[in-house]
Amino acid sequence: MEFISQFINGLNVGSIYALIALGYTMVYGIAKMLNFAHGDIIMVGAYTVYVCLSSANMPAFAAVLIGIVVCSLLGMVIEKIAYKPLRKASPLAVLITAIGVSYFLQSVAQLIFGSREVSFQSIIPLGAVSIGELKISGEAVVTMAVTILIMILLTLFINKTKAGSAMLAVSEDKAAAELMGINVNRTISLTFAIGSGLAAIAGVLYACSYGFIGPYMGSMTGIKAFVAAVLGGIGSIPGAMIGGILLGIIESLSKAYISTRLSDAIVFGVLILVLVLRPSGILGKSRTEKV
Amino acid sequence: MALLETKNLGISFGGLRAVDDFNICVENEQLYGLIGPNGAGKTTVFNLLTGVYKPTRGSFFLDGVKLNGKTPSQINQAGIARTFQNIRLFKKLSVLDNVMAGFHNDMQYSLAAGILRLPSYYKQEKVYKEKAMELLKVFDLQNEAEYLAQNLPYGKQRKLEIARALATGPKLLLLDEPAAGMNPHETEELMKTIRFVRDTFHIAILLIEHDMNLVTGICEEVTVLNFGQELAKGKTDVVLNDPKVITAYLGE
């Protein structure tokens, strides 16, 4: 029973990782960059919702909607200001800028809200569900349901809509897509908007599940979600889902059965093993370099 | 024995046979052309011969030594040097340093000698700097020795890449479209340089080229590739008048 409840706990955390990993993987697929600041967008999302709820007394639904819009806009602005001027620069320069953006978001949040974590009242009205002896929290149920729903919607969006196929085209070959009349800039912008919107949702779910928010909440979470994206195969949307869930379960079980304090080390150990043994991840394709 | 010999060399990318049954014999000090329409697999052949790609079929030999499965670095040390279609210089290094880099394996002083600036460091750096300057003179680059490679005009960048490849002391030099982006006058000059290089360094040169003036002007033999397969080979003038070859070119 203990094992099953830890397993479900893992599914819960894993779903959040999966949502964040989706953003990493989409941006990586299209802009070929690691958006280091992506993790901090979840923090911005969580704080936006927190402010809407506590200062403006908005209904939860409206607060979440505003959180999504704010993060989507923020994602687009970051791309425009910080990453777009560097499209032709070395990957090293882009990565350093992304680290700078990550630091920027954290420090601004810290200056506004202080560096201490504040408690976050869950907005999920669902109580715990009991199946026999097993109790599953309402947060876990909603998190998993939302993640599955988003996965389905996103897959439909990419495969069935024009904007979705534009994304696929840009991720295959930017120059060719441009020649085919696809607006590459707009497609990249849209990708950042969607990825950041998903991060906002992940931020709220994170805050509800853990019950607190803080300026640095996105930093480690973001890196772990990136690990999840790599594990599943970067650039692959189902891969992000599988990687996220798998990582959540690994983390949860190692916390329960090995050591709480070593769980981060285990997660990173998994990353290193994956990258050394199978750099393309579970579902990723390996590409040969053009010479 | 031929200098370079390949036996049924081939590679597939995900089922697609990019190069198949490639056989070539390049003799010492020969000027050999590899031609064919775009996408025929010419650069893929170069990538196979320099270890960038590992062949999935067949084998190749330099001076009778089998080189399949060797790394690019080992193949260069065995005696094959190359240039790239999309120039790959060390852009942020000086022109001189680009050539000095080619002497890397000839220079022998140890890490400690370099860090502690022992006499062997000064001695060898001086010797090879002079050698590098001589090579730059061959390509008329001696006055730009201190420029950053990225600041050179296009034509000179191509020349510098050849100089760098020559610095590694190859027996066989592979040139990937050396005349690309050059005007007729520059191409004329390049032809002279290529002949001069062959005669001075006594090496064989295998080159990919679209400029037929250059091919007929300097290549003694050619192989024509089409869709990854050999279409024709032999003496340049004979091959270029072959109806099969003419159709392959005009039919594209």
Added chain:
Amino acid sequence: MKKAEQSKVMWNKYKPFIWAAAAVVIYIVIMLLDGFDMLSRHQKSLLIPILVNVILAVSLNLTTGFLGELTLGHAGFMSVGAYAGCLLSLSLDIPEPFRIIICLVFGGLVAAVFGLIIGVPVLRLKGDYLAIVTLAFGEIIRSVIVNLEFTGGAAGLKGIPRSTTFTIAFLCAAITIVVIRNLVYSRQGLAIRSIRDNRIAAESIGMPVSKYKVLAFVIAAFFAGVAGVLYGQNLGHLSPSDFDYNKSIEILVIVVLGGMGSLTGSVISAIVITVLPEVLRGADDYRMLLYAVVLIVMMILNASPKAQEMKANLAARFRRRKPDGVPGGKEE
């Protein structure tokens, strides 16, 4: 030979001696100021941290600036060296300065071994992946230190002999600069810089790329370890949280601000970044924001052709040369 060229040759010939003389003068001036009690306690307390940061930045520049691989785990190497060297100092009962010298070498070597362990698998990776893996290694090292008994766990290691003197730190910094400079401008260093500019071309001219990547990693780790020992034996205690991800970023900020591939820049920037938050009161709150702005602005300026042109023009005016002439044959 033209006059300008002549003066350049002369300058190159005597440059090492001029730098050495400058270093000696700086050392003597600081020792004199100290001897006449003209430095406040606060100013004195900054000297060793500056030198520690100089060593960290110069060594990180080898992997990030000259090899072109972003490593986010430099603080991890520093912590390994710090713990190794400081634990040794606790059980070593010999007179100073022999003890600290042995500890410095030991700390550096242990960090270098870690550099080797991390460098070898990392060879298969590049770019973003490499950065994340080094970050991961840094975090793993930290969690392991927290969980070990003999390192003092999360509470840290206390009672370390405070043997780092200004002279020793100054010597270590000088040695680091000389070793890395000489390495970078030797045939091995030329290979390292070639790999940064174009790995495929470097392979095509017969350079053993893997060997040099590992070499750069190991040497950078060694000096990070030395910096760690100096740090620990200056403070007298170590805590795992001193070496987290933020410390790695701080070193990166120093390197980026000073200019990747510029050793002089790293030294100056190490001084600025260490002193600035101490001089501006309340600036500590804005430290992260400052770091963020430095990283973003420097990268965007570097990528902008206009800013590059301005920089080249400025440099040319400074050297009184034509802008399209020689914007520095070497990247110093």
